[in-house]
Amino acid sequence: MAYFETEGGGHVYYEHFRGEKFPVVLVHGWGMSGEYWASAIEALQAEGHGAIIVDHRGCGRSDRDFADMSIGAIAGDVAAIVRQCGPERVVLNGWSLGAAVVVAAAEILGDRVAGLILTCGASPRYVQGEGFPHGGTAEDVLGICSAITADRPGFFRTLAEGAAGEGASEALIGWVERGFLASGPRASETLAGLATLDQRVLLSSFPFPVLSIGGANDAIADPAIAGFAADCAQHGTLVTLNTGHSPQLETPTAYNNVLIEFMRKLA
Structure with missing residues (x-):
């Protein structure tokens, strides 16, 4: 375990699991932490790959009191940590809001991204806009921030039930709920960035392969977004799993098989 010190003196937590093959950088969803990638790390290590996990600003073991909590700032942290760890090539894997982070980080890292x-x-x-009929509305996203302030434990319990997927065990729901509850008081500022996010041009510019994994029963991110992302990318592939919003937690074996198959094609 280690901490990356930002220019402003804040500390971002990360872990670097080394392997003979190039690593996958695993970036968690909003309000979560790197611990939710444990099964994926095990699968990658068994295949000889390294893994790097990063806790967002305001989440997990990272500091809470950053002046800048934006998606772009977190992407800058991810890129800086990759450079600090030193691999010449990496694969970036972002879950939920973490996907927006890795798309932005890929632009910064350039040729390092495999x-x-x-x-x-x-x-x-994430929200509807011109030429993009999927998802909810910007008002929905901004309303979440108000709902968190009004009833933090109640809102996060409901969100955990949605994120864990239909029929999830109480153990899984509780685990996800604890992640949300542990997030900092200003983490909602990061979430608010989804109200205006538009990475269509950026995603379409990447020359490397893009794998978009969707959950057929996803109640948090419209499953159509995953298909749109695959179509938007120059070299995009869509895989849809019979899960909700957290396939790496709900069906880790199936998810890891998809992950490893993608990695083998890049080797």
Whole structure:
């Protein structure tokens, strides 16, 4: 475990699991932490790949009091941590809001990026807009911030039930709920960025393979977003799993098989 010190003196938590093959950078969804990638790390290590996890600003073990909590700032942290760890090539894998982070980080890292994975991603857009009829509205996203302030434990319990997927065990729901509850008081500022996010041009510019993994029963991110992302990318592939918003938690074996198959094609 280690901390990356930002220019402003804040500390971003990360872990670097080394392997003979190039690593996958695993970026969690909003309000979560790197611990929710444990099964994927095990699968990658068994295949000889390294893994790097990063806790967003305001989440997990990272500091809470950053002046800038934006998606772009978190992407800058991810890119800086990759450079600090030193691999010449990486695959970036972002879950939910983390997908928006890795798309932005891919632009910064340029030729270091061998591939991109969007896991139930909130990218290239999360809300409806011109030429994009999917998802909810900007008002919906901004309303979440108010709902968190009004009833933090109640809202996060409901959100955990949605994120864990239909029929999830109480253990899984509780695990996800604890992640949300542990997020900092200003983490909603990061979430608010989804109200205006538009990465369509950026995603379409990438020359490397992009794997978009969607959950057929996703209640958090419209499943149509995953298909749109795959179509938007120059070299995009869509895989739809019979899960909700968290396939790496709900059906880890099936998810890891898809992940490893993608990695083998890049080797």
